[in-house]
Amino acid sequence: MSRELPPQQAFQTHCLAQMGVVSWLSIEKSDSATDSVSGTVFMPPQPWPIDVAVEQGVSSQASSDAYSTGFQAAVPPPVVTLTPEEKEPLVHNLREQLNAGPEIIVEDLQPIEELAVDIVIEPKSNVVSQITHLDIRAYALSNKLLILSDVPQVFSQAEDIERLALKMGQALLKKPIDEWQGSAFSWPGQLRNPYFLNRTDWLFGALESYVGRLVKDFPDAPLLVLAGAKVAQLVEDLPADNILKQYPTARIVSLPELHRIPELRKEAWEEMQSTLFS
Structure with missing residues (x-):
């Protein structure tokens, strides 16, 4: 059946x-x-x-x-419909969402702690000088004599001026120059920042550092010859306690002028003799 x-x-x-x-x-x-x-x-x-x-x-x-069909009827999953704002949340709604849910902690949005620092502003220098551009040649002779001479900005007589400086040093020191060095100094040089043009104290500091490197091996205070109106005026404008004003100093015309006009050498010689060896 x-x-x-x-x-x-x-x-x-x-x-x-x-x-x-x-x-x-x-x-x-x-x-x-x-x-x-x-x-x-x-x-x-x-x-x-x-x-x-x-x-x-x-x-x-x-x-x-x-x-x-089967042991139990299958139930289809519910269809979830999202609004456009929920699909692509905007940045301007992020703050509202965070405020609505205080239990949410977002570490990347923690406030940045700023530390207060004291900014030291340098006081405006009261040093005034009419010299804002300087081109000089320096000659340190026998660790005793230092000659600072004005030269033109475009200078092409370096060898002639060098021989003249050696002859002057040998005549002043009354002995052959067995050790010497020459170098150039220019201000502002390669600097193109107009801020430096009005900072005379920066020029003073640069010149003082430059001279300090030249005379660091001198056993005694150097005999200083300022050859030229610009370098003489700049040293004159230095503060009274500046080290450059403590050296025995003679002021003459620049070495390029002495080279072109030999008649000026006699007056320069007398000035150096009376000032440096008096």
Whole structure:
């Protein structure tokens, strides 16, 4: 005697057959153990739903069969609809969102702690000088005599002036010049910042450092010769306690002038003799 199984029992029979059970006998009070059973299993065309939105276009009958087949009917996930503001949150709404949720801590938005520092502003220098540009040649002779001479900005007689300085030094010191060095100083030189043009104290400091390097090996205070109006005026404008004003100093015309006009050498010689060796 055969008996038709309901759909749920028919699907269970199909699953048992997949696991190796070839027959399934349903024993009830009214049935015998030898009764044969049979049933029809309805398999869904696509057991795994891919996209709920796409599946909505399928007929309602196919969807009903797909979700009602099996041990338990499948429930489609709810569709969540987001507003455009939630999909792409704007920057100007970020502060409102943080204020609405105080439990949220965003470390990157913590306030930056600023440290107050004292800015030292240098007082304006009261040193005034008419000299803002300077081009000189310096000659340190025998660790005893220092000659600072004005030269033109474009200078092409370096060798001639150098020989003249050596002759002057040998005549003043009355001995051969066995050790000497020459160098150039220019202000502002390669500096192109107009701020330096009005800072006379910077020029004074640069000149003092330059002379200090030249006379650092001198055993005693050098004999200083200021040759030229610009360098003489600049040293005159230095403060009274400046080290350059403490040296024995002779003021003469520049070495380029002495080279071009030999008649001026006699007057320069007398000035150097009376001032340096008096």
